[in-house]
Amino acid sequence: xxxxYKTRTQLVVEILREKIxxxxxxxxxPLRQAALAKELNVSRIPVRExxxxxxxxxxxxxxxxxxxxxxxxxAAQVDELFDLRAMIEGDLLAASLIHITDDxxxxxxxxxxxxxxxxxxxxxxxxxxxxxxxxxxCLYSGANRPQTAxxxxxxxxxxxxxxxxxxxxxxxxxxxxPEHAELLAFCQARDIENAVAKLKQHILNSRDEIKAFLSQxxxx
Amino acid sequence: xxxxYKTRTQLVVEILREKIxxxxxxxxxPLRQAALAKELNVSRIPVRExxxxxxxxxxxxxxxxxxxxxxxxxAAQVDELFDLRAMIEGDLLAASLIHITDDxxxxxxxxxxxxxxxxxxxxxxxxxxxxxxxxxxCLYSGANRPQTAxxxxxxxxxxxxxxxxxxxxxxxxxxxxPEHAELLAFCQARDIENAVAKLKQHILNSRDEIKAFLSQxxxx
DNA sequence: TTATAATAGATTGTATAAAATAGGCAATTG
DNA sequence: CAATTGCCTATTTTATACAATCTATTATAA
Numbered sequence: 372x373x374x375x376y377k378t379r380t381q382l383v384v385e386i387l388r389e390k391i392x393x394x395x396x397x398x399x400x401p402l403r404q405a406a407l408a409k410e411l412n413v414s415r416i417p418v419r420e421x422x423x424x425x426x427x428x429x430x431x432x433x434x435x436x437x438x439x440x441x442x443x444x445x446a447a448q449v450d451e452l453f454d455l456r457a458m459i460e461g462d463l464l465a466a467s468l469i470h471i472t473d474d475x476x477x478x479x480x481x482x483x484x485x486x487x488x489x490x491x492x493x494x495x496x497x498x499x500x501x502x503x504x505x506x507x508x509c510l511y512s513g514a515n516r517p518q519t520a521x522x523x524x525x526x527x528x529x530x531x532x533x534x535x536x537x538x539x540x541x542x543x544x545x546x547x548x549p550e551h552a553e554l555l556a557f558c559q560a561r562d563i564e565n566a567v568a569k570l571k572q573h574i575l576n577s578r579d580e581i582k583a584f585l586s587q588x589x590x591x
Numbered sequence: 592x593x594x595x596y597k598t599r600t601q602l603v604v605e606i607l608r609e610k611i612x613x614x615x616x617x618x619x620x621p622l623r624q625a626a627l628a629k630e631l632n633v634s635r636i637p638v639r640e641x642x643x644x645x646x647x648x649x650x651x652x653x654x655x656x657x658x659x660x661x662x663x664x665x666a667a668q669v670d671e672l673f674d675l676r677a678m679i680e681g682d683l684l685a686a687s688l689i690h691i692t693d694d695x696x697x698x699x700x701x702x703x704x705x706x707x708x709x710x711x712x713x714x715x716x717x718x719x720x721x722x723x724x725x726x727x728x729c730l731y732s733g734a735n736r737p738q739t740a741x742x743x744x745x746x747x748x749x750x751x752x753x754x755x756x757x758x759x760x761x762x763x764x765x766x767x768x769p770e771h772a773e774l775l776a777f778c779q780a781r782d783i784e785n786a787v788a789k790l791k792q793h794i795l796n797s798r799d800e801i802k803a804f805l806s807q808x809x810x811x
Numbered sequence: 812t813t814a815t816a817a818t819a820g821a822t823t824g825t826a827t828a829a830a831a832t833a834g835g836c837a838a839t840t841g
Numbered sequence: 842c843a844a845t846t847g848c849c850t851a852t853t854t855t856a857t858a859c860a861a862t863c864t865a866t867t868a869t870a871a
Contacts, residue, residue: 376655376832378655378656378853378854378855379854379855380854380855381655403821403822403823404822404823405821405822405823413855413856414855414856414857415823415856415857416636416854416856416857417854417855417856419640419823420640420643420854423640423643423644423647424643424647427643427644427647427648428647429738435598435601435823435824435862436598436822436823436824436861436862436863437822437823437862437863437864438822438823451736451737451738451739452738454682455679455738455739455742458678458679458682459678459679462674462678516671517671518649518668518671518672518675519671519675522675598823598824598825599824599825600824600825623851623852624852624853625851625852625853633825633826634825634827635826635827635853636824636826636827637824637825639853639854640824655832655853655854656831656833656852656853657832657833657834657852657853658852658853812871813870813871814869814870814871815868815870815871816867816868816869816870817866817867817868817869818865818866818867818868819864819865819866819867820864820865820866821862821863821864821865822861822862822863822864823860823862823863824859824861825859825860825861826857826858826859826860827856827857827858827859828855828856828857828858829854829855829857830853830854830856831853831854831855832851832852832853832854833850833851833852833853834849834850834851834852835849835850835851836847836848836849836850837846837847837848837849838845838846838847838848839844839845839846839847840843840844840845840846841843841844
């Protein structure tokens, strides 16, 4: 195992992303460079560059001379984001299933076990979203489309915020467990059509649950 | 008309992006921060931040402590990039045509006129790609999906490199002219199905032409 | 009182300088 | 002579310092 070097900028990116995804940094709240630098014990330059990277990921908005803030969560964005995911991930899964190895499917099954057991535990939202991402990436591993895969990962980093919030506030993506199992079964059977349909349904279901939750919260 | 303030970082982004898209900065060539800073008469910080932004756009690759370079152009990327475009832009067009205004369509028609006349002129590749982008954005204006639109723009900034190269080296996207006209006609008729089919065909056609050109060049 | 201008403080953007790192070359060792 | 180690240089990364910009508050005039 080679130990990988990380620049401070990269470390700051990871810390801030986690803070945004976990909700510790709340949307709209201004992110003062000097304060963050002091808190993380680095200079402002790595903080600035980290914020720029997070802006590219869509988690942060930058306004010249005014500063950065975590982007707001709203129902309209959920629509766009999850529709995009359903379309792109559906396509990616179809391409992947043609070439996917048994090995990858077995790995996906293992992740699924961990996923189920993670739901009850302490830090559910954080570990769940990571495992969820692993599971999906596993299913897409046969596609051999690096650019599309990285685009999917960026979109998922955004979706994560909503999914975690939902997990945290509403007690779980209720249908995700059985849907994952069904999806995996179709993949193992190399039934492309049904697998893609199930995946899209899975993504659009969470979209609807999250939207309902958001509009309910916006009302109050 | 308000004149918009631009930070140096933003100016450097635009200059470098133009240099990469136009081919003045060739793929793979290392981009030395100090040299760029001196050339553009700014310090290295704005250059660094500009390079980071371009990395997020996919035009530049960053390796820690080694530096940045313009990403390579290859046939495999073209496949992914243009397939993604066809899928996403097709969907976006369908959503847009439901609500699009006559005003937007008229504007698109005007751009088309300029597009045709631009092809013969001096700086064809540069102005053509900008007008091309405007034309498509115009058609998508009814969708009211800001996130999807900005994603499309990022993808197009990548596709631009290939399109310009093709224009420059091979004398033009031969079929683009008539295809644009047909596409606009379907849009004006609000014929969603045919419009989307034409758009996808248009994008996939350029994909094939560019791929053929690239593999031919790679052979030599 | 209300609107506008001036000012102070805070914050961001940029430049310069110092520290850290990678890659190559020479010296050393077996 | 080959291989390894240590040093040197080029380059990037980070820190510090300064300049430009914004925001809020106060002062001034209509």
